[in-house]
Amino acid sequence: MTINEAHEAGVVLVSPQGRIDSTTSAILERHLQGVAAAGQTRVVVDFTGVDYISSAGLRVLLALAKRGRDQKGRVALFGMNDSVRQVFELAGFVALFTIAPSRADAIHSAMA
Numbered sequence: 001m002t003i004n005e006a007h008e009a010g011v012v013l014v015s016p017q018g019r020i021d022s023t024t025s026a027i028l029e030r031h032l033q034g035v036a037a038a039g040q041t042r043v044v045v046d047f048t049g050v051d052y053i054s055s056a057g058l059r060v061l062l063a064l065a066k067r068g069r070d071q072k073g074r075v076a077l078f079g080m081n082d083s084v085r086q087v088f089e090l091a092g093f094v095a096l097f098t099i100a101p102s103r104a105d106a107i108h109s110a111m112a
Contacts, residue, residue: 001016001017001018001019001020001024001027001028002016002017002018003015003016003017003027003028003031004017005031005035008107009107009111010042010111011042011043011044011107011110011111012035012040012042012043012044013044013046013103013107014031014032014035014043014044014045014046015045015046015048015049016028016045016046016047016049016050017049017050018049018050018051019050019051019052019053019054020050020052020053020054020056020057020060021052021053021054021056021057022054022056024057025054025056025057025059025060028057028060029060029063032060032063032064036067036071040073041068041071041072041073041074042073042074042110042111043064043068043073043074043075043076043110044075044076044077044078044103044106044107044110045061045064045075045076045077045078046078046079046103046106047077047078047079047080047081047084048078048079049079050079050080050081050084051081051083051084052083052084053084053087053088054087055091058087058088058091058093061077061093061097062093062096065096065097074098074109074110074111074112075097075098075110076097076098076099076100076105076106076107076109076110077097077098077099077100077106078099078100078101078102078103078105078106079103080099085099098110
């Protein structure tokens with residue numbers, strides 16, 4: 001798994017590539033912990049390069065959502081393919097996140 005990071009309009013845009021599963025979720029978790037340690041509270045996760053997410057990946061994102069809520073920050077997601085979105089829906093995670101239809105909408109949601 002590779003993770004790209006960009007900064008735009010006061011938001012950190014994290015773009016994982018590949019599978020987020022029990023083998024790779026620790027990589028994403030460390031990256032997101034680094035974002036939090038840097039004081040970044042407005043985070044957008046770009047799922048356009050993610051083709052699969054497991055419960056281990058969901059756990060990492062749940063921790064991100066809790067950290068964001070505790071720090072009065074915002075987290076938004078976008079770019080999910082149908083199978084990734086279905087995992088979020090089946091796990092009941094759709095209600096926990098702002099899932100935006102586009103990058104611009106996700107950035108706007110994180111700024112609100």
